[in-house]
Amino acid sequence: MRMKLAATAAIALSVLPITASADGEVNIYSYRQAYLLQPLLNAFEKETGIESNVVFAKQGLAERLEREGRNSPADVVMTVDISRVNELVERDLVQSVENDVLEHNIPDNLRHPDGKWFALTTRGRLIFTSKDRVEEGEITTYEQLADDKWQDRICTRSGKHPYNIALISSMIAHHGEAYTEEWLQGLKDNLARKPQGGDRDQIKAIAEGVCDVSIGNSYYYGNMLQDENQRETAEKVRLVFPNADGRGTHVNISSISLTKSAPNRENALRLMEFLSSAEAQRIYAEANTEYPANPEVKPSGLVAEWGDIHPDDLSLQEIADNRNAAVKLVDRVDYDGE
Known part of the structure; x- marks a missing residue:
């Protein structure tokens, strides 16, 4: 068989x-x-x-x-x-x-x-930016996603999706719960629309001008480039490997x-x-x-x-251990709400 x-x-x-x-x-x-x-x-x-x-x-x-x-x-x-x-x-x-x-x-x-x-x-949890509306190097870290300059300019999928929960868990591991809650609230305040869709949909939203910045897994971008029906959309965004000059990109x-x-x-x-x-x-x-x-x-x-990825060497088990705390923060800031 x-x-x-x-x-x-x-x-x-x-x-x-x-x-x-x-x-x-x-x-x-x-x-x-x-x-x-x-x-x-x-x-x-x-x-x-x-x-x-x-x-x-x-x-x-x-x-x-x-x-x-x-x-x-x-x-x-x-x-x-x-x-x-x-x-x-x-x-x-x-x-x-x-x-x-x-x-x-x-x-x-x-x-x-x-x-x-x-x-x-x-797979890296990357930041994607518009090639037309965001300068190269204008955003380089996850922390900067909460900056006021990105108000109404960011798109993401649900905060409760496992990929985002893992990223939030890594933020807790590096910064603690209090900082991460403030960061997550800032990220929510910068959303251009209510969280929805998948990682590919965030790239499409950038291409369509709905937002200028999004978060997504690297392989979704790769898959889009290999799909002749999605390649043109993917080519409108730029890859950013967050925190490459610091602790490394969350994987x-x-x-x-x-x-x-x-x-x-x-x-x-x-x-x-x-x-x-x-x-x-x-x-x-x-x-x-x-x-x-x-x-x-x-x-x-x-x-x-x-190019090279500088991955965060944080233990994935530590990220798993912070999962429940991350879910509570998503609820506390009502990330998926209006």
């Missing part, structure tokens, strides 16, 4: 079983669509002879793992965003891994202290974890090792216009053309 792609709805997931104990297989629950993993898993099978079975869902995988318990066929979970990763840990759905290969390939700040998750790629992750059940544990560990390798890191990062988590692998393709 090669690749199995489930529908996104939880009800669809429940009717697509995968074999729990087949020889020479590894079973993957994934928040990333199977086609994004296909090149990686083809290379893994070519190297090891192990076939990969994938169940994809935009949401509901943690609930499915809880429901299945010890009978779950899933060996690993591949996810995006530190909030979703941390949810697996908090629900006790994944197990610790001590593995010399993984610990060599993935830096300390990009893996769980007890080996319950390992980053595979990173989030895609990751992999070993489930508590893991019926094909040895195959799963081989997959995890492979995905952290130089070969796989190049394939995965380039396919998704992201940055390799393995520091020995340089960015390639379109991402390399953007």
